[in-house]
Amino acid sequence: MSFTVIRALVLRYWFLYSRSTFRVLDLFYWPMMDLFVWGFLSMYLMRFQHGVPTYVTFLIGAIIFWNVLYRAQQAVTVSFLDDVWSRNLLNIFVAPVRPSDFIAATYLVGLIQCVIVVIVMTLSAHAYSFDLFKLGAALMPLFANLVFMGWSLGMMTMAMILRYGEMAEPLAWAVPYILQPISAVFYPIDVLPAWLQPLAYASPATYVFEGMRQILRGEPFDSKYLLLAVVLNVAYMGLAALIFRRMFNEARQQGLLSKFGT
Amino acid sequence: MSDPIVEVKNLRKEFNGSVAIDDISFVVKRGEIVGLLGPNGAGKTTAIQVLLGLITATSGSARIFGLDINHHRVPILQRCNFSSAYVNLPHNLKVWENLAVFAGLYGVKDYRGKVAELEEMLEISHLNDKKTGKLSSGESTRVNLCKALLNNPELLLLDEPTASLDPDIADKVRKVVRRIQKEQNTTIIYTSHNMRDVQEVCDRVLFMYKGRIRTEGTPQEVMNQYHQDNLEDVFITIARGGAVAPEERL
Numbered sequence: 001m002s003f004t005v006i007r008a009l010v011l012r013y014w015f016l017y018s019r020s021t022f023r024v025l026d027l028f029y030w031p032m033m034d035l036f037v038w039g040f041l042s043m044y045l046m047r048f049q050h051g052v053p054t055y056v057t058f059l060i061g062a063i064i065f066w067n068v069l070y071r072a073q074q075a076v077t078v079s080f081l082d083d084v085w086s087r088n089l090l091n092i093f094v095a096p097v098r099p100s101d102f103i104a105a106t107y108l109v110g111l112i113q114c115v116i117v118v119i120v121m122t123l124s125a126h127a128y129s130f131d132l133f134k135l136g137a138a139l140m141p142l143f144a145n146l147v148f149m150g151w152s153l154g155m156m157t158m159a160m161i162l163r164y165g166e167m168a169e170p171l172a173w174a175v176p177y178i179l180q181p182i183s184a185v186f187y188p189i190d191v192l193p194a195w196l197q198p199l200a201y202a203s204p205a206t207y208v209f210e211g212m213r214q215i216l217r218g219e220p221f222d223s224k225y226l227l228l229a230v231v232l233n234v235a236y237m238g239l240a241a242l243i244f245r246r247m248f249n250e251a252r253q254q255g256l257l258s259k260f261g262t
Numbered sequence: 263m264s265d266p267i268v269e270v271k272n273l274r275k276e277f278n279g280s281v282a283i284d285d286i287s288f289v290v291k292r293g294e295i296v297g298l299l300g301p302n303g304a305g306k307t308t309a310i311q312v313l314l315g316l317i318t319a320t321s322g323s324a325r326i327f328g329l330d331i332n333h334h335r336v337p338i339l340q341r342c343n344f345s346s347a348y349v350n351l352p353h354n355l356k357v358w359e360n361l362a363v364f365a366g367l368y369g370v371k372d373y374r375g376k377v378a379e380l381e382e383m384l385e386i387s388h389l390n391d392k393k394t395g396k397l398s399s400g401e402s403t404r405v406n407l408c409k410a411l412l413n414n415p416e417l418l419l420l421d422e423p424t425a426s427l428d429p430d431i432a433d434k435v436r437k438v439v440r441r442i443q444k445e446q447n448t449t450i451i452y453t454s455h456n457m458r459d460v461q462e463v464c465d466r467v468l469f470m471y472k473g474r475i476r477t478e479g480t481p482q483e484v485m486n487q488y489h490q491d492n493l494e495d496v497f498i499t500i501a502r503g504g505a506v507a508p509e510e511r512l
Contacts, residue, residue, distance in 0.1 A: 008366025012352070015359045086352040091409075094314045095367040096340040249318070255277060255308070257316045 001100050009097070009105035013079055031067045031117045032124065038063040039128040057216040060130040062186050064121045065146055065212060068114050069205055070176045072150020075110030076103075077157045077172040084161065084169075093257055099248050103158075107151050114147055135212065138221045142208045145226070148233040149204045153179070155240040159247035165256065184209045204232040267292050267417055267449040268313065273322035275308055282308040284473035285322070292416075295443055295450040297460040297481075299493075300470035301501040306453045309470070310419050313451070314344055326417060340368065345410035346421035350402055353395025357386070357405055360394055361412065368413035380408045384438060400431035407435065411442060418442070418450045424459050432456070436463050457493035467493070471500050 017023050042059045080102075083089045092102065122132040135142065157175050160168045182196055183205035192200055200206045211225035251257050268290040275283040283305045290296045298306045311317040312324050315335040324331045326338045351360040358377070365373030381387040384404040389397065397405060403423060410418060420439065424432040436459060442448050454460050460467060461481045468478045477484055477500070481493055488496045 002369075004369050005367055008363050011366060012355070012359075012363045015355050015363070019354075083352075086354060087350065088352045090316065090349050091351060091364070092367070093316060094339060094342075094344045095364065096336045096369075097367060098336055252316065252318045255311065255317045258307075258311050 001098065001104055002096075005095075005097055005101040006105045006108065009092075009102065010108055013082075013105070013109045016082065027113060027116065028120060031071075031121050034063045034067060035060070035121055035124055039125070039130075042128060057130055057134070058213055059186060060125050060128055061132065061135075061212050061216055062209060064118060064125065064132060065142070065208065066180070066185050067117050067121060068143055068146040069150045069153075071114045071117050072110040072147045073153040073157070073176050074150075074172070075113045076106040076151060076154025077161070077175075079106040079109050080154075080158045080161065081169065081172060084166075090258055099244065103155060103244070106154065106158075110151060110154065111147060114143075114150075118143070135215050136221075138211060138215055138226070141226050142211060142229075145204055145208050145229040145233055148237060149208075149229075150176075152233065152236040152240040155237075155244050159240070159244040162244075162251050162256070163247040165259070179203055179205065182206075188213065202232065204229040204236065207232075265292050266290065267294075267327060268451070269323075269325040269328075270309075270313075271323050271325075273309070273312065273324060274320045275305075275312060275317065276320045281473050283312070283319075286470070286473070286475050287322075288468055288475060288478065290449055290451060292449055293443065293447040294466060295439070295452060295464050297464035297467040298451055298453045298470065299457075299460060299467055299497065300476075301497070303472075304470040305473040306470055307421065310344075310421055310451065310453065313419060314342070315339065340413070341415060342417040342419065343368075343410040343413055343415035344419045344421070345403075345406040345423060347399075347403060347406075347423060347425035348421065349406070351394050351406065351409060353393065356391055356393055357397070358390040360405070361409060364409045365412050370412050373412070376412060377408070380411050383441075384408050385434070399426045400428065403427055403431070403435060407438065414446060414448075416449060418448050420450060420452045422454050422456075423452070424454060424456055432459070439463055457497055461493050469496070469500050476500055 038059045083092060118132070125132065132139065153175050157171050160171055182192065182200045183203045184200055185205065189197060189200050189206055189210060207225040207229040211221055214225070215221050266289045270289070271287050273283055273286050274281070286305070286309065298309060300306050308317060312319050313326065313331065315331045315338070318332055327341060329338055331338055355363070361377045362373060365377065370376055378387070381390070384407060386401060386404045386408060389401055389405065394402070394405065407423065410420070423439070424435050427435065439450060439452070440463060443450055452460070452464055464481060466478065466480055467484055469476045469484065477487055479487065484496055485491065485493060488499055490496045490499065
């Protein structure tokens with residue numbers, strides 16, 4: 001990988017974001033809307049749970065964490081789509097840019113977006129008396145696992161779009177929501193029917209959200225959750241890299257890269 | 263002109279059974295300007311895309327600077343550049359932003375100085391703050407060319423650089439290409455449907471038809487082979503199926 005190349009690619013995204021009010025608003029709009037909806041819902045539910053404010057913390061914590069995963073995936077795929085839509089992919093791949101440089105740049109953009117979103121949501125969540133820092137030392141590793149999972153999903157989505165073109169573009173928005181119901185985001189895994197639970201156990205996010213709920217319930221954090229999330233994330237990242245490599249090579253064999261440029 | 267910069271040997275490319283390039287071989291030496299000519303669908307663009315590493319060949323090899331493009335894409339592309347009338351820079355960035363990004367991708371030192379020098383030569387200094395998507399085709403071509411010259415490429419691939427330009431701008435572009443070749447001994451592969459361009463700019467031409475190279479030589483040699491006064495008539499002869507030089511038929 002080349003740091004100079006990654007820096008230049010990130011500079012391009014900086015130029016895009018620094019100019020576009022809509023892009024910046026988009027970065028804040030959806031997370032804030034999520035927070036408002038789930039925050040007010042939580043306050044409403046509290047009326048039926050006198051003296052037990054755990055619903056509030058679960059749901060608000062869940063929506064903040066969900067946005068980390070979603071943003072990480074979105075930043076990767078939308079950054080890639082930006083190059084597809086502006087017909088710039090060909091310019092990039094006739095320059096000395098390795099696919100790994102390109103992916104690293106989108107990861108970096110994703111990480112920056114996640115950090116911004118978490119800061120804004122954490123500050124805003126105080127309005128619902130929620131403090132993300134209650135998660136203590138586990139906060140950063142849990143956050144990192146969600147970012148990693150978002151990156152893997154982003155790379156897999158990018159690979160599909162590279163290979164199947166614009167008909168695969170809706171995947172950029174659909175993929176995270178395919179996983180949401182089975183990743184124990186808003187409810188524990190045992191709520192799922194037995195036949196879905198094995199799928200849920202295969203999602204790294206499941207362990208992150210289960211771990212988060214455990215801490216918010218005031219129980220000691222079971223590091224087994226973290227370990228399982230890391231192992232799965234490493235496996236999926238490797239798998240995503242293999243899929244991307246294969247699709248990139250297929251795109252080169254079939255002349256698809258040039259079609260993104262003209 | 264001495265060492266070979268591009269060596270293509272028995273290159274073949276098929277897309278789902280249809281042959282785009284059929285066993286072509288050629289060499290381009292340092293400092294040469296070679297015109298890759300032929301009607302639409304002849305295989306010129308595919309050949310250029312193989313040289314740029316965008317497409318992998320079905321068989322045969324393409325070596326640039328002595329390295330195989332399939333295995334050394336990045337070090338080769340570091341020393342090459344590309345400009346096409348049909349591939350524009352991102353329309354939503356300003357001209358200077360695009361040039362800054364591409365200077366970064368090619369690792370250009372002191373890019374501001376380099377950009378200023380090229381912009382002056384191409385007469386586009388006044389476009390810096392304009393959005394790339396708002397440029398006219400003549401401006402856009404010159405900005406693309408500016409991007410293509412940022413890294414002082416040893417090999418420059420130009421895909422129809424004068425397409426849709428008015429005669430004045432087309433003339434300026436041809437002069438810039440000649441100047442770059444003269445001053446930096448740049449090797450240039452040039453595709454065009456404008457035979458006047460080719461006669462004026464190219465040292466040698468390769469005529470492609472249906473994926474094969476039908477004839478090659480200096481523009482004068484090719485015209486002599488086909489007993490024509492200009493390359494346009496040679497082009498028409500080849501495009502209408504008279505692919506074998508009349509001399510060869512005898």
